[in-house]
Amino acid sequence: MDKNMKDPFNHSVAHCALASDKPLVLIGLMGVGKTTVGRRLAKKLDLPFVDADEEIEKAADLSIAEIFDRFGEDYFRDGERRVIARLMEEQKQVIATGGGAFMNEETRALILSNAVAIWLDADIDILVKRVARRDTRPLLKDGDPETILRNLAKTRNPIYAQAQLHITGNDSPHEITVNRIIEALGA
Ligand SMILES: Nc1ncnc2c1ncn2[C@@H]1O[C@H](COP(=O)(O)OP(=O)(O)OP(=O)(O)O)[C@@H](O)[C@H]1O
Ligand SMILES: O=C(O)C1=C[C@@H](O)[C@@H](O)[C@H](O)C1
Ligand SMILES: [Mg+2]
Numbered sequence: 001m002d003k004n005m006k007d008p009f010n011h012s013v014a015h016c017a018l019a020s021d022k023p024l025v026l027i028g029l030m031g032v033g034k035t036t037v038g039r040r041l042a043k044k045l046d047l048p049f050v051d052a053d054e055e056i057e058k059a060a061d062l063s064i065a066e067i068f069d070r071f072g073e074d075y076f077r078d079g080e081r082r083v084i085a086r087l088m089e090e091q092k093q094v095i096a097t098g099g100g101a102f103m104n105e106e107t108r109a110l111i112l113s114n115a116v117a118i119w120l121d122a123d124i125d126i127l128v129k130r131v132a133r134r135d136t137r138p139l140l141k142d143g144d145p146e147t148i149l150r151n152l153a154k155t156r157n158p159i160y161a162q163a164q165l166h167i168t169g170n171d172s173p174h175e176i177t178v179n180r181i182i183e184a185l186g187a
Contacts, residue, residue, distance in 0.1 A: 023088065024185075025095045025111050027102040027160055028120040029152060030137050031130035033169055033177065037120060038096035040178045048093040052101060055083045064098075068138035081107045088114040099152075100139070103159060117163035118181060122170045124149050 024041070026034040035051050042049030053064060056079050060067055067076045080101050087095050088110050095115070102108050102117070111117050128146045131137060140148055160166075165184050169177040 021092045023090075023093050023095050023115040025097060025115040025117050026120050027097050027111070027117055027163055028099065029122075029127055029149060029156065029160075030099040030140065031127040031149075032099075032120045032122050033174065034096040034099075034120055037169065037174055037177050037181070038094050040174050041181055042094035044178055044182065045094065048091065049096070050087060050093055051096045052080060052083055052087065053096070053098045055087070056080055056098075059083060063136070065136055065138050073138075077104050077107075080104070081110070085110055099156075102163075103156060108159070108162070112162065116165065116185070118165045118167060118184075119160040119163035120177070121157075121160070121166060121168045124153060126171055 024045075024047070026038045026041075028034055035053070038051070039049050056067070056076070057063055060079060062070070064076070067079070077100070080098060081104055084095075084097065084101060084107050087093075097111075102111060124146065127149055131140055131145055131149070135141070139152070165181070167177065167180050167184060169180075172180075
């Protein structure tokens with residue numbers, strides 16, 4: 001077969017999943033655009049959008065910073081797992097997760113067995129600039145955000161890599177990243 005021709009038998013996992021009822025779950029580091037890109041992706045695919053961080057805040061009636069302060073990270077991660085388990089049972093939708101959700105083994109297993117995981121990625125120096133605009137992220141409070149993000153990337157990237165799709169957004173406008181995701185999904 002001509003190598004420039006699209007192989008008609010090479011249906012990607014993601015393509016099958018787009019046609020299926022599986023939710024599309026965005027994972028990746030803080031500031032990479034899971035919420036903002038996720039919202040636009042949902043709009044373009046005419047799907048509902050939900051942000052797991054916001055769902056946790058609603059369920060606890062507290063901000064994420066308050067949950068961390070009052071109850072600690074383990075409590076937050078357990079709430080996050082429960083919220084994501086519930087979202088996996090709902091209609092097909094686009095779900096933006098918090099940056100650490102996929103690090104929890106049970107949460108990761110839930111996502112990988114029920115959804116299409118999309119790892120949204122960008123260079124750390126871009127993330128550093130973005131997160132500086134808002135100081136609501138508890139994990140970035142105690143130290144230099146760049147060092148923290150670089151260390152998180154080192155430990156998390158090999159785990160994010162288990163996602164079915166890996167999309168690099170960097171500084172492209174949101175719309176371009178959305179289109180890249182849709183293209184990778186085979187829509
Ligand atoms: N492609 C982009 N170009 C320019 N700015 C962007 C892009 N993606 C995200 N941003 C900006 O970066 C900031 C962080 O984005 P967003 O809140 O969507 O990240 P997130 O991945 O949901 O982070 P968190 O894990 O903390 O929830 C926002 O101000 C958003 O507008
Ligand atoms: O990367 C993380 O661990 C986090 C990211 C945010 O979305 C929030 O879920 C919280 O601040 C923790
Ligand atoms: Mg977010």
